[in-house]
Amino acid sequence: MEVRSIDAGSVQVVPMIKRRNSYLDYYKTILEKVSFDGRLFNKEYRKARNSLSPEEVASLDDWIRSKNVFR
Secondary structure (H helix, E strand, O other), X not given: OEEEEEEOOEEEEEEHHHHHHHHXXXXXXXXXXXXXXXXXXXXXXXXXXXXXXXXXXXXXXXXXHHXXXXX
């Protein structure tokens, strides 16, 4: 499956795997930004777990531990 995205007026075909990794990166960014509030962090973490694959969740958990971002 491919996803088409518009990039500066041109159409760019992005493989689905590339797009999924961007969700992982997106959730990392969100979790980093809300790490000041434990309740909000847990809410966003649950959202991430529900939308990412098990492999991506494992990667996210490793990232959280390495960054010392609380959960």
